Amino acid sequence: MSPVSRRDGVLTHEVDGELVVYDQENDTAHRLNPVAAKVWQNCDGQRSVADLAELLGSDAAPDGAAVVKQALGELDRANLLEGGGAATLTRRTAMRRMAQVAGVVMVTSIVAPTPAAALSGGGNPGKAPKGPKGPTPGIPKGPPPNKGKKPK
Amino acid sequence: MTAVAAPSMVHPTGRAPAMRASAGPAGAVPFLLHLLRGSTAREVESAPPALWRAVEHAAARHGMGPLLHQRLQAAGGGNAPPDTRVRLRDVHLHSKLRAEAARARLATVLQALRAAGVPVIVLKGAMLAEAVYAAPELRPMGDIDLLVPPDRLEAARAALLELGYGSPYAAVISGHHHLPRFRRTGSLPIEIHWTPFPIEFTSDTRLEEMWSTARPVTVAGVEVLALSPEHLLHHLCLHAAYSHRLWIPLLHLHDLVAVAGRYPELDRKRVASLTREAGTGRFVHASLMLARRAFPSRIPDLLPGDVPTATDRAVVELVWSSFVEESDPLPRLLTRLAAAPGLGERLRLIRAYLLPPRQRLELHRDFDDRHPYRSYLMRLRRHGRRGGGRLVDLFRTRGPLRRAWRSARSRVLVERWARGETQS
Numbered sequence: 001m002s003p004v005s006r007r008d009g010v011l012t013h014e015v016d017g018e019l020v021v022y023d024q025e026n027d028t029a030h031r032l033n034p035v036a037a038k039v040w041q042n043c044d045g046q047r048s049v050a051d052l053a054e055l056l057g058s059d060a061a062p063d064g065a066a067v068v069k070q071a072l073g074e075l076d077r078a079n080l081l082e083g084g085g086a087a088t089l090t091r092r093t094a095m096r097r098m099a100q101v102a103g104v105v106m107v108t109s110i111v112a113p114t115p116a117a118a119l120s121g122g123g124n125p126g127k128a129p130k131g132p133k134g135p136t137p138g139i140p141k142g143p144p145p146n147k148g149k150k151p152k
Numbered sequence: 153m154t155a156v157a158a159p160s161m162v163h164p165t166g167r168a169p170a171m172r173a174s175a176g177p178a179g180a181v182p183f184l185l186h187l188l189r190g191s192t193a194r195e196v197e198s199a200p201p202a203l204w205r206a207v208e209h210a211a212a213r214h215g216m217g218p219l220l221h222q223r224l225q226a227a228g229g230g231n232a233p234p235d236t237r238v239r240l241r242d243v244h245l246h247s248k249l250r251a252e253a254a255r256a257r258l259a260t261v262l263q264a265l266r267a268a269g270v271p272v273i274v275l276k277g278a279m280l281a282e283a284v285y286a287a288p289e290l291r292p293m294g295d296i297d298l299l300v301p302p303d304r305l306e307a308a309r310a311a312l313l314e315l316g317y318g319s320p321y322a323a324v325i326s327g328h329h330h331l332p333r334f335r336r337t338g339s340l341p342i343e344i345h346w347t348p349f350p351i352e353f354t355s356d357t358r359l360e361e362m363w364s365t366a367r368p369v370t371v372a373g374v375e376v377l378a379l380s381p382e383h384l385l386h387h388l389c390l391h392a393a394y395s396h397r398l399w400i401p402l403l404h405l406h407d408l409v410a411v412a413g414r415y416p417e418l419d420r421k422r423v424a425s426l427t428r429e430a431g432t433g434r435f436v437h438a439s440l441m442l443a444r445r446a447f448p449s450r451i452p453d454l455l456p457g458d459v460p461t462a463t464d465r466a467v468v469e470l471v472w473s474s475f476v477e478e479s480d481p482l483p484r485l486l487t488r489l490a491a492a493p494g495l496g497e498r499l500r501l502i503r504a505y506l507l508p509p510r511q512r513l514e515l516h517r518d519f520d521d522r523h524p525y526r527s528y529l530m531r532l533r534r535h536g537r538r539g540g541g542r543l544v545d546l547f548r549t550r551g552p553l554r555r556a557w558r559s560a561r562s563r564v565l566v567e568r569w570a571r572g573e574t575q576s
Contacts, residue, residue: 009338011249020242022249024338029246111208111239113247113292115215115401 002051003072004082005043020110021080029110030078035059036106039071040080074107180206181214181476184402185446188216188223204236215403217243218290248289251281255288257339258296259372260315265300266374268311273299273366273377275348275387280407282371283378284414291403291410295333295341301363302346305331312342329354348379348387350395353430381415382422386436393435397566398442398471408443409451424455434464434569441468446475467569470562485539490564493573506532 009024019037022029032040038059039052047055049072053064075081183199184207211217221240224232232240258278265272274282277293285291300308309331317334330345347354348362366377379387388407392400412418427433437460443451445468485505492498508531510524520526568574 011253013245013249015241015245020245020249022246022253024253027250029242029249031242108242110242110246111212111217113212113215113217113243113250113289114294115213115292115403 002045002048003043003075004045005040005075006080006082010080021078023079026079027112028078029112030080031108031110032075033106033108035067036071036075039068040075043072043075043081045082070104071106074105078107078109080107179203179476180210181402183207184210184214184216184220187220188406189447190223190227199231201233201236204233208236208239211240212243214401215292216401216406218247218292219403219406222286222290244289247292248287250292251288253338254278254293254296254340255372257336259374261296261298261312261342262372262374262376264311264315265298265308268307270300270304270308270311271363271377273348273363273379274369274371275299275345275379276391276407278371279369279378279384280410283369284407284410291407293340295343297330297343297345297348299345299348299362302359305344305346308344309334312344317342348383349390349430353390353394353432355430358430381411381418382426384415385411385418385423386426386430386432389436389439390430390432392439392442394432394570397563397570398438398467399474399563399566402446402475405439405443405446408439409447412451420455424458427455427458433458434461437464438468438471441465442471445472463569463574467566470565474559474562486560488567490560505535 006023011022011024013020013022014037017034017037019032019040020029021032021040035056038056042052042055049065049068052068056064056067059067072081180203183203187207207220208217211220217240221244224237224240262272262274275297277291278296278298281288281291281293298308312334315336317336317339319332319334329347329349329351330343333341333343335341347359349358362379362383363377365380365383367380368375369378370376371378378384385408388404388411392398392404392408396404423436427436433455436455437458440451440455441460441464485501489498489501492501507528565574
């Protein structure tokens with residue numbers, strides 16, 4: 001199966017040949033080195049690993065396929081590829097093995113710019129809860145009546 | 153192939169890792185403040201790499217990463233190691249993209265509120281990022297706070313639900329100064345306030361004055377309102393000292409400095425009279441004194457005529473030591489327990505925590521009418537995971553127990569001070 005990069009809810013900024021990718025859904029950002037950036041930008045569901053390796057040319061020498069697989073593994077872990085389920089898990093396992101062999105970090109997670117939660121009490125975007133259950137009551141003006149009932 | 157810097161300080165989740173007080177060299181926060189003030193002193197030039205790494209941690213922890221990057225850029229790198237520069241640049245870019253995304257979502261929300269006929273005053277981070285700081289990414293924020301008139305709360309809530317925002321609560325927790333947070337996947341949480349202050353400091357007169365003195369401002373490309381500089385400063389001080397008991401990131405202290413710098417016309421006498429009217433003098437004094445400790449040359453003495461008490465000064469010293477030592481707060485419940493006067497009060501707090509009134513639980517959208525016990529158990533599990541996790545984190549990563557204990561004692565004293573239980 002040819003890999004597809006995630007583009008929905010993702011913002012990018014190119015800097016010094018690298019790519020910073022911000023994932024709105026998970027409120028995370030990653031720095032992609034030039035190789036990973038090229039792989040991610042060309043994962044269109046049409047190109048195979050061999051095609052991507054060819055595209056990288058000398059950047060991925062001597063073993064282009066291994067480099068592409070490593071990049072795909074790291075992109076997958078960073079949640080920057082479409083897909084999931086059993087197929088991804090199998091691929092992930094394979095990719096992890098490849099990453100251990102190559103020993104070069106291609107995708108680096110970036111520290112969040114917001115203050116630590118313990119200090120600020122701030123939140124971050126993430127999975128939203130489902131909509132409210134049932135009818136929404138009006139806004140009470142006083143405190144809720146406490147009948148003094150204890151839960152059994 | 154370009155090998156990137158080893159992610160020694162990067163947490164697997166991308167979040168700022170907990171600062172290990174014992175791991176880094178002493179003085180990370182003072183050094184950070186040095187850099188933020190644009191200092192080019194010799195100690196900055198000769199700082200060892202370990203100190204720079206500690207500064208990165210401190211900057212991340214205090215939300216100062218983008219500002220630090222900006223200051224270092226202005227100083228031509230400030231002799232920072234290349235790895236540090238790259239990581240700070242990344243944090244800056246992260247903040248920039250995050251702010252861009254937040255801005256787009258906020259524009260939609262503000263337009264929807266305007267269409268629903270709801271007047272809005274944008275509070276805190278969202279307003280400061282756009283109207284006070286030089287660029288939105290320099291003022292990262294965790295949520296968006298909007299103030300609407302009390303009689304328009306329901307319309308505001310309907311507009312947000314219409315936009316796909318959800319709230320974990322099906323109703324309002326009464327007695328609170330804002331509606332429960334609205335969340336939507338991929339967006340910053342939104343808090344709709346009817347008063348910017350905790351309700352004990354709210355009065356109809358103060359609210360009316362706040363609305364009548366509000367200024368037009370453009371936020372996310374939409375014309376909205378912002379608090380007058382005097383009310384803004386008052387609000388920020390109260391938020392820092394009362395709502396957060398001064399346990400705030402440096403970013404919030406920098407907000408005060410930024411407001412003072414952005415509005416030179418700020419009427420200091422008016423701020424002083426606002427604090428007298430509201431009885432919030434000690435909170436404003438403490439916040440300003442703390443800001444002056446952090447950024448001495450950038451904030452003037454703002455309150456003429458009022459003199460902080462010895463207790464206020466002692467509290468500021470205590471909090472400042474915690475800042476410098478980088479100690480962490482204990483979970484809020486433990487602090488409140490330690491501060492409670494007597495066993496009876498402590499038992500009452502524990503009971504209220506473990507077994508809140510059913511009416512309060514019923515407000516939660518996950519409340520199960522048929523099996524209310526399950527809701528209690530679910531709540532305990534939620535709180536246990538959160539509080540337990542923080543406790544484990546505290547003892548595992550935040551330095552020796554003695555430091556935690558000292559921090560806890562400080563917190564108790566500040567808690568009592570905030571409640572007005574201490575005398576000079």
